[in-house]
Amino acid sequence: MSAPELQGGLLLRYLWRQLTSMRTALILLLLLGIASIPGSLFPQRTASPLKVREYFESDPTTARWMDRFFLFDVYGSPWFSAIYVLLFISLIGCVVPRTYHYAREILKRPAPAPSSIRQFEEFQLVTGELEAASAWLEKNRFRITKGEGALAGEKGYLRETGNLFFHLALIVVLVGIGASSVFGMRGEAIVTMGERFINVPTSYDNFAPGRFFNLANLPPFSITAIDFDAEYDEVSKLPIEYRLTTQVTTNPNSTATGEIVRVNHPLTFGDTRVYLQANGFSPLVTVRDASGVIKFEGPVPFLPQDSNLSSIGAIKVPDMQPQIGFVASFFPTAARDEKIGGFSASPELLNPRLLMSIWEGDLKMDSGVPQSVYRIDTSEMKKLDLWSLGLSESYDFGVGSITFNGVVPWVNLQVVKDPGKTYALLGSIVAIMGLLASLFIRQRRIYVRQVGDQLEIAGLPLNRLPGLVDELANLRNAIEKGRI
Amino acid sequence: MNQSSWAYLSNDLIYVALFTYAIAFFVYAFETAFSVRANSAESASRIDRTTTTRSNRLGTIFFLIATLAQAGGVIARGISAERIPLGNMYEFSITGSLTFALAYLVIGRRYDLRWLGLPISILILIILGTAVTLLYRPSAPLVPALQSTWLVVHVSAAIISGGIFLLSNTVASAYLWLDRMERKGERSAFAKRLPSLEILDQLSYRLVALVFPLWTFAIIAGAIWAEAAWGRYWGWDPKETWSFITWILYAAYLHARVTAGWKGRKAAWLSLIAGSSD
Numbered sequence: 001m002s003a004p005e006l007q008g009g010l011l012l013r014y015l016w017r018q019l020t021s022m023r024t025a026l027i028l029l030l031l032l033g034i035a036s037i038p039g040s041l042f043p044q045r046t047a048s049p050l051k052v053r054e055y056f057e058s059d060p061t062t063a064r065w066m067d068r069f070f071l072f073d074v075y076g077s078p079w080f081s082a083i084y085v086l087l088f089i090s091l092i093g094c095v096v097p098r099t100y101h102y103a104r105e106i107l108k109r110p111a112p113a114p115s116s117i118r119q120f121e122e123f124q125l126v127t128g129e130l131e132a133a134s135a136w137l138e139k140n141r142f143r144i145t146k147g148e149g150a151l152a153g154e155k156g157y158l159r160e161t162g163n164l165f166f167h168l169a170l171i172v173v174l175v176g177i178g179a180s181s182v183f184g185m186r187g188e189a190i191v192t193m194g195e196r197f198i199n200v201p202t203s204y205d206n207f208a209p210g211r212f213f214n215l216a217n218l219p220p221f222s223i224t225a226i227d228f229d230a231e232y233d234e235v236s237k238l239p240i241e242y243r244l245t246t247q248v249t250t251n252p253n254s255t256a257t258g259e260i261v262r263v264n265h266p267l268t269f270g271d272t273r274v275y276l277q278a279n280g281f282s283p284l285v286t287v288r289d290a291s292g293v294i295k296f297e298g299p300v301p302f303l304p305q306d307s308n309l310s311s312i313g314a315i316k317v318p319d320m321q322p323q324i325g326f327v328a329s330f331f332p333t334a335a336r337d338e339k340i341g342g343f344s345a346s347p348e349l350l351n352p353r354l355l356m357s358i359w360e361g362d363l364k365m366d367s368g369v370p371q372s373v374y375r376i377d378t379s380e381m382k383k384l385d386l387w388s389l390g391l392s393e394s395y396d397f398g399v400g401s402i403t404f405n406g407v408v409p410w411v412n413l414q415v416v417k418d419p420g421k422t423y424a425l426l427g428s429i430v431a432i433m434g435l436l437a438s439l440f441i442r443q444r445r446i447y448v449r450q451v452g453d454q455l456e457i458a459g460l461p462l463n464r465l466p467g468l469v470d471e472l473a474n475l476r477n478a479i480e481k482g483r484i
Numbered sequence: 485m486n487q488s489s490w491a492y493l494s495n496d497l498i499y500v501a502l503f504t505y506a507i508a509f510f511v512y513a514f515e516t517a518f519s520v521r522a523n524s525a526e527s528a529s530r531i532d533r534t535t536t537t538r539s540n541r542l543g544t545i546f547f548l549i550a551t552l553a554q555a556g557g558v559i560a561r562g563i564s565a566e567r568i569p570l571g572n573m574y575e576f577s578i579t580g581s582l583t584f585a586l587a588y589l590v591i592g593r594r595y596d597l598r599w600l601g602l603p604i605s606i607l608i609l610i611i612l613g614t615a616v617t618l619l620y621r622p623s624a625p626l627v628p629a630l631q632s633t634w635l636v637v638h639v640s641a642a643i644i645s646g647g648i649f650l651l652s653n654t655v656a657s658a659y660l661w662l663d664r665m666e667r668k669g670e671r672s673a674f675a676k677r678l679p680s681l682e683i684l685d686q687l688s689y690r691l692v693a694l695v696f697p698l699w700t701f702a703i704i705a706g707a708i709w710a711e712a713a714w715g716r717y718w719g720w721d722p723k724e725t726w727s728f729i730t731w732i733l734y735a736a737y738l739h740a741r742v743t744a745g746w747k748g749r750k751a752a753w754l755s756l757i758a759g760s761s762d
Contacts, residue, residue, distance in 0.1 A: 026739055033732035040722035047721060075720045177718070186715065233625055240625050263628035264712045275715040416715035424717070428704045435697045439738075463742070464686070 019086065020093025028087040035083050039074035042066065046073070088174055095167040102164045110154035112147040113447040120447060120458035122472045128455055132482025133448040136475055142446065149450040156444060159463065162437020169431035176423030185209040185218075185417045192282045192299045192410040196224040199415065217417070219269045220251045226258075228279060228409040230347065237308065237346055244276050244411055261413075271419050278412040280304040280311055283330055283354050284405040287317050295319045295400070301410045302330045303374045308344040314376045315356070316363050320400060323363045325376040328356035332407075342388075354404050355388040358397050442467055446475065455479060490564035491623040497557030498578060502612050504550035509605040511543035516602050540598050547605060551585045554612075558582050564623045570639040571626050577615035581608045583647035591651065595687060599678050603654055634709035641702035642727075645695040649734075652691035653759035656752040659684040663749055685748055688755060689741055696734055703727050733758030 018024060043051035052072045056063040070077030117123065134151055137144050142153030187204040191197045199221050201207050209215070227245040232238065242263055247256040250269060261267050267274040282299035289295050295317050302313030315326035333346035334353035342355060361381030364371070371377070385397045389404040443462040448455055457475060459468045485493075515536055558579050561569040569575040588604050591597060663681055665671055671678075679687075706727070711717035718724060737754045740746040746754070 022739075022743060026736055029732055030736055033729045033736075036720070036725050036729060039720055040725040044720065047719060236622075236624050238624065239627050241631075242628050264632045264709075266712065266715065273715060275713075277714070414715050418711075418715075418717075421711070421717065425704075425708070428700075428707075432697055432700055432704070435700060439693050439697060464689075 016093065019090050020097075022094060025087065025090045025094050028083060028090055032083050032087055035080050036074065038071055042071050042074075044072060044074060046076075084174075088171075091167065091171060091174075095164070095171065099164060099168070102160055106157050106161055109143050109145045110152045110445055112145045113150040113152040113449055117447040117449050117456055117458045120460050122468055123456065123458040124472070124476065125451075126455045126457055126476050126479045127453065128479035128482055130448065130450050130455065132479045133455060133457070133475065135482070136478040137446065137448075151448040152445060153448075154443070154445045156441050156462070158437050159441040159443040160438075162434040162441065164434070166431050166434030166438055169427045169429075169434055172427030173424050173431065176420035176425075176427055179420030179423065180210075180418045181420075182210045182212050183419050185213045185415075187415050188277070189413050189415070190301050190410050191223070191225045191413055192301060193225050193228055193408045194299075196222055197413060198222045204415075213417075219272050221269050222249045222252075223247075223267070223274065223413070224256070225411060228411055230279065230409075232347060239347070242276060242279060271421065272415060272417040275414040275416065276411055277414045278304070280309060280410055280412075281330060281332060281349075281352075281407050282410045283313075283328075283352075283407055285315055285354075286403045286405060287315070287320070287324070287400060288403075289320055289400045290398075299408050299410075301373070302328070306344070307347065308333070309347040310344040313374050314372075315402075316365065316376065317400075318363055318365050322360050324400060325359045325361075325363050325378070325381065326356040326402065327359065327376055327378065328354055330354050330407075349407055352391055352407050353388055356402075357386050358384040358402075360384050360399070440465070444468055444471075446472070448475075487564045487566070487623070490560050494557045494560035494564060494623070497553050497560060498612070498616060501550045501554035501557060502609070502616060504546055504553060505605055505609050505612065508543050508546035508550055509602070509609060511539055511546055512602040512605055515539035515543060540601065543601050543605075544598065547585070547601060548589065551582070551589060554578065554582050554585065561623060565625065567626060568636045568640070570636060570643070571624075571630060572619075572621050574615050574619040574621050576639065576643070577611055577619055580643045580646055581611040581615075583644050584608060584611075584650055587644075587647045587651050591691075595683075596679065600654060600658070603657075604651075607650070607654070629713045632709050632712060634705050634712065638702055638705035638709055641698050641705060645699040645702055648691050648695040649699070649730075649759050652688050652695075653756055655684055655688040655691065656755045656759075659688060659752045660749065660756075663752075681748070685751070688752065692734060692737060692755060696738060699727075699731060699734065703731060730758060 043055065045052050055066070055072070066072065070079065074080055130149065130151065134144065134146070137151065137153040140155070142155045143157075145152045185208065187201075187207040189197055189204050189206075197203055199218050201215060201218070224247040225244060226247060229241070229243040229245075230239060231241045231243075233240055244261040246259050246261060246267075248259045248267065249256050259267055261274065261276045263276055266276070280302055281304075282301045284299050285296070286294060287296040296315070296319065300313055300315050302311035304311045309332050311330045313328050313330065315328060317324040317326075329342070331342060331344035331351075331353050332348060333344050333350040334342060335345040335351075336342055342353075359376065359378050359381040361378075363381075364377060384399070387395045387397070389395055389402070391404060391406065394401055394403040442465040445460040445462065447458050447460070450456075457472060457479075459472055461468050558569055558575075561575060561578070565571065569579055584604070585608055588597060588600065592600070658678065659681060662671065662675055662678060662684070665675055666681065678684075706724070707717040710719065710724075733754070737751065737758050740754060741751055
């Protein structure tokens, strides 16, 4: 019967049977592999948004077409989701009905020995008694079915069990991954040394809750950043260690305890963890108006641009009339080069320097359009001056003055709530155990049949692991000894 | 000895290994060329096999010396950097090709793999040559994100499974080559020394079955490390994606063999495709 002839429920059943067939599952598995290739060839929005923007800038038409096929969001795209949802259903449809079937198989004794066992492997004749063979099989923990002058023994049932557990565990892993994206959250916050991060949505610079994440589930912890240490290799200037010293409270009433956060060593609050992701510098500046009144004071986080922490940033002073903005670069170890101009020679604070252009006009902070804290739109502003400051230096730019008081480090903390993680991990462990069992446990049957005063013995390996020859030799020995 | 002299010793040993592998390669090539001369059974029976056997043994001795030098180089590199030498692509290549060489020597003791000496020494020469010329980095400590026990576990497991997958692919290639030869007619006298198609087919499958769980474990260990370092255990970066694709292809290969009963040519091609994604 072909598909178009079928009606309604029959058609559904036909489709279901097609979807859950082993062949379809395999094809879907291969498709999933192929479908994940483009994601490794083109930049992905989630991983490298800047590179995606470059694509759009260099060739907008192609980029727009690529975007229509979700080539920059492969792993969140409808076609990728379609494949894995189908695979997931197919896997369930494939495995769950089998669980019942296998469970019965696993509990069963082997089928009795067939009337002729000549066609099986390692067929041989031994002189001896059936009882000796039976005793040997029993001693070696075979499950035995006794027939008329014949024995069938089977061993290695764990192989099927392992196979089953492997596939069930894969379902658990997929459920865990799904649970994380729906019930979890992740967010990032920049915390300057001395500041306190309180875990509420408004503390975040970037907050991405899952669809069913409940805000009440944010654990009520707070982290005060006390000190940040970075250690660098003397020769290569590559970082060796980052270390953030904090005071942590797990809820508003608890007393603070000292904790150290390092890369690879996050803080843990239940299923929420806090990771040390990035670090940079916040120059401490004071801006005064012409009469000497302080209009701005404090640390301003700057955004690192390279491994030596050359940073860019913006100091905005909306309280001055007219408003003043500083478009600035910060170098922890300032150096000059004939060709490229100012740059940073080291990520350590050996010769900190603040370079800036000073602008007067509307900072557009009230326009309602969210703007970057690191940039200023100077298109409608007037440039007053250009200057650079060393530590503790001041500069008077006519309508006011700026003082560079010092530098404090900031860290970027990533907060992740991942409720499905444990299930994914447990699933993976069970999957590996199941895999090992299904690949390395030898499942085999041994048949013994009495013919006159002799015994016929033969084996049936149910998977292709070697060892049957030796096993039958042992059985043969036991039977022959049993006679003596 | 201080750290930089260990680093120099490591570089010297790797060069010695490269040079000795090259000698092993020439000896194996001589052996192969010598045995290929016989192209019919009749002429083969008249050929004195002593030279072939001797040159094969000599090649394997050079191969063994090269492997020892390489092992010394890898260990010295580890001492100089005070860590497991798996921190960058250079260290990954020298350690990875070492496991490949060791896999050949160890598995070659159980199965007769002497005939694989030539292709394997070529592969190792290519890997080591690329490492020394293009990938070399001076010995240095690791950046914080890479300082993780799980990363070491992950990379070690990945390297061992990678080495054995490569060996399995070499066997599968030999299978396809001999299979073509047999379909055209008889095996050449040289090829007659090689194992039967059935043994190659089995060996290639067994190697994959042996390391597939290890590869699975390598991916999981990598995910555990990524979780500790970045707060996400899976982020679809190119390395993660390709390890996943390799896993899927080998999973499909195992299914094809065990469940669908694929054998021989089709299975060998599938394993080669899976291996090329590795």
